[in-house]
Amino acid sequence: MKNISNTSKILIASIFLVILVYCIYGLLFWTIKGENEKVSILSNEAKIDLQKDESLRATKVSLSNNKDSIENIDSHFLAPDGVVGFIEGLESLGREAGVSISVASVTVEADSKNKNDFKETLRLRVITTGSWSNTYYFISLLENLPLSAEIKNATLSLTGASDKLAFTGASVSSRKPAAEEKWKGEIELTVRKLK
Amino acid sequence: MFNLLPEIEKKNIMREYILRRYVVLALFLFALGAIASISLFPSYLLSSVKVVEVEEQISSVKSSAIFKEAEALASALNLTNQKISALKPPEKYVYLGTLVSSIVEKRGGSIRLNGFKYNRGDGKNHGVITVSGIARDRESLSAFLTVLKEEEKFLEVNLPVSNFAQDRNAPFTIDIRGAF
Structure with a gap:
């Protein structure tokens, strides 16, 4: 009986050892699995970081190589302190085009939706008086300014036509405008200005 | 010999025999488990080292000078893109000068123009240009209208x-809408 009892004890101890060793095995297995998963995730992260590093370096080189072009973009916007110079430029353009010009209003509007916007809008209302060809030439000059500018509204009206453009006689003859005849222009111009 | 033993002894010996077989099996399984565990240990060490290595690699990349400039570079790029977008004219942009000249060219000798009122479209609404003048007669006005519609x-x-009421020297006002 004593031998049988000892064998049982040995069996119980063996079973305990088996359970213990397989617990250790399982623990090792799950730890390695977890570590491998972590390595995989970290490797992907490292790969992404390396790619980001390369793209950042390329971006820096590109920004440096295109510095002049980027500065050139700025020249298409009115400088923050360039309003006075711009108005004087407009008056000079008017003289060049042969129209008399007066600036009726000047306002600066910031984009209310985007407070961090780099730009704001300079809005000018310009009144011109001159012949049709000079007024047309002035409008063409305004539209071809090397700035981000556009004409939003404009009213061009003929003043001083004593004959009210009436056709006289049966034939279509070309009409000669009278000396006092002028075209009055009211032009609303917007220009994008750097803040 | 075994057959000479009493029945109870026979059962005891058989039970002992079975127990010993289980002990051998258990020891075999233990040895198997121990070998498996020992063989996993190098892999465990390797994985741990690999984790540390990759973590160091990441931290060295993230602490590089260029990573610290990332935000400044992104904001410089973003600003440049915004500027380029702001300079891009809207689709189908038409200059006022082009618009006016395309109307003036179509008027012929029987139409005299005395006013233009122009409002640029804002993306949601079309642009409008209102042209006013004097037509020599109804036919001229009708022809001018047809040419403009083309x-x-x-x-x-x-x-x-x-505007067609007056046959001679008819004043008119034409509203033109378009994507300008």
Whole structure:
């Protein structure tokens, strides 16, 4: 009986050892699995970081190589302190085009939706008086300014036509405008200005 | 010999025999488990080292000078893109000068113009240009209207019928809408 009892004890101890060793095995297995998963995730992260590093370096080189072009973009916007110079430029353009010009209003509007916007809008209302060809030439000059500018509204009206453009006689003859005849222009111009 | 033993002894010996077989099996399984565990240990060490190595690699990349400049570079790029977008003219942008000249060219000798009123479209609404003048007669006005309607830039050309009331020296006002 004593031998049988000892064998049982040995069996119980063996079973305990088996359970213990397989617990250790399982623990090792799950730890390695977890570590491998972590390595995989970290490797992907490292790969992404390396790619980001390369793209950042390329971006820096590109920004440096295109510095002049980027500065050139700025020249298409009115400088923050360039309003006075711009108005004087407009008056000079008017003289060049042969129209008399007066600036009726000047306002600066910031984009209310985007407070961090780099730009704001300079809005000018310009009144011109001159012949049709000079007024047309002035409008063409305004539209071809090397700035981000556009004409939003404009009213061009003929003043001083004593004959009210009436056709006289049966034939279509070309009409000669009278000396006092002028075209009055009211032009609303917007220009994008750097803040 | 075994057969000479009493029945109870026989059962005891058989039970002992079975127990010993289980002990051998258990020891075999233990040895198997121990070998498996020992063989996993190098892999465990390798994985741990690999984790540390990759973590160091990441931290060295993230602490590089270029990573610290990332935000500044992104904001410089973003600003440049915004500027380029701001400079891009809207689609189908038409200059006022082009618009006016395309109307003036079509008028012929029987139409004299005395006013233009222009409002640029804002993306949601079409642009409008209102042209006013004097037509020599109804036919001239009608012909002018037809020619204007043929222009691709003009989506809608409206002339109030009342403008045809006067046959000679008829004042008119034409509303033109378009993607400008």
